[in-house]
Amino acid sequence: MTGRPLIYAANWKMNHGPAAAAAFAERFLGLTAPAPDRSLWFFPPAVSMAAVSQAVRSRPDIRVGAQNVHWEPKGAFTGEISIPMVREAGAAVVLVGHSERRHLFGETDEQVARKTSAVLKAGLAPLVCVGETLAEREGGRTEPVIIRQLEPLLDKVPADEWARIVVAYEPVWAIGTGKNATPDDAAQVHELIRFAVGRRGVPGRVPILYGGSVTAANIGEFLAEPSIDGALVGGASLKPDEMAGIVGRAGVTAAARLAATA
Ligand code: PGA
16 A cells, blocks of 8 residues: 555646636536545646635645746746745645646756756645657657656755655656556556666655546556556546546545555
């Protein structure tokens, strides 16, 4: 057993403005109840964070997060958003280095490390994404790519400050494509990530989520893997009923995991 609650994270990407986000929250809250064995993290677009924070204020099991931040607290960075600002809007967690940030907007491994470090210094929790492209996987380069993505992070964040970091393994070829990694493929990379952080002296067990075309139909297979501590969900998180289905199935699976290892 992991000893930690499982984490279900919803990445809404560029969907759901403030009104749609509030409507989602209202419906979702009616479909779910807090459970001690899991935590729900929602990443709405920045303009909708305050609306979601307000809507979920009665639910301590739900945390609101930012999809991206700048590492500087303020300044002349047109179009960027700072960590103090997202905290003021209710964010407790921050998604860092999502593959769309890396591949569509040129975010580098070093920038991901800088952002992660800044998020930790501000007292929020980073959810740091890593993952290989299809060409990298087919070229047998999954392992060096994951290690390359992790190294600047391990250089920048001292081992004893990793306690608040959560990692998401999201193979780029599985995002939004309907193709998942098999639970076994994912588990192998999760073990690689644990090995890479462990050999740099990071103590304890870093929680690692799987992301990439997760749905209510397949979440159970992923959570059956003991090395997978939850899911980062994109497309399927946009509909409250589907997301509630994921969480519901997940709750059953989490309980089964606990019972199986008790
Ligand atoms: P997906 O997205 O579930 O639509 O594949 C996952 C993500 O990008 O975080």
